[in-house]
Amino acid sequence: MSDIIDQVTRAGHTVAQRESFLKLAARHWRWLATLAVLVLACCAPFQLAPFRTFQLAMAMIYAIALVGLNLLVGHTGQISLGHGAFFAVGAYTTAVLMDRWDTPYFAALPIAAAVAFVLGFALGVPALRLRGLYLALVTLSIAIFLVPLLKRFETWTGGSMGLTLTKPVAPQWSGLAEDQWLYFLALITTVVCFLLVAGLLRSRVGRAMHAIRDNEVAAEMMGVRTAFYKTLAFAWSAMLAGVAGCVYTWVIAFVSPDSFAVGLSITLLAGLVVGGLGTQWGPLLGGLFVMYVPSFAQDVNQAAPGVIFGLLIIAVMYLAPNGLAGLAGRAARWLEHLLRKGKTNAR
Known part of the structure; x- marks a missing residue:
């Protein structure tokens, strides 16, 4: 440089x-x-223990969900406290397909994504009349009633006991262990989702979303179909959460209603804010934060992991108001300033 x-x-x-x-x-x-x-990322599973490889795979799963939430919150300016519900929809759709109908795990992915997309679109239509706290409360209510709803349909969901599945087996030609194969499935899915969202944001659709986020009234006066794009943002965001839920089912091979309580939705939103709203690397940094910080808090004090987790969020927000991605951007600009200053002094 x-x-x-x-x-x-x-x-x-x-x-x-x-x-x-x-x-x-x-x-x-x-x-x-x-x-x-x-x-x-490609070298990591060959150097880490199986448990560490599993943790990285989980971080990427959360990153998939967060890149969808970022599309809705960071790039369109909407709010959602029920993203964990769409995560659960993708996970349970995959689990039911694999458990009841022996559907191949690769075939379950597009079906889970489609189901989550339809539900997200259905939510996006009534959400057009809501903004701010009202929209947040409606999406939060979805996350709240999902858990008892899953427990009620015991025949399909396994009730409180959940469903136990068989993990995808690594093909012989791959030469990979089970944990490594699952890791690469998560990695490939993450890369594809990030590329699709990046391409979407560079298109006319992405520019329309940014216009709605910056000033919805001005965007509508300029001819942007705000209702159409806001509904699509909900649908695409839900679809990516469904994809994350599907990969989660592959890696964990177990689903239960309590795994998708309202705390998951709040944690995902907190992870996105910490990672950086509306940034390219924010969802990935947020996924790492959601995966590793609770584990770190548990190691520090098993009696109060929630307190430590909350304090760490406050500390990050104080030191980096724009998230960890914004902090990295500030560091890069500071380094560039030093380089310019050094060249000027040298001359």
């Missing part, structure tokens, strides 16, 4: 040209950082 800045400055380019070069260099650095993360 410093070499590029030096070359551009010596060439005598204008300020606009220098900024253009800097943006291009920053884009290359982002691609290199993404590639480095992927390489590390």
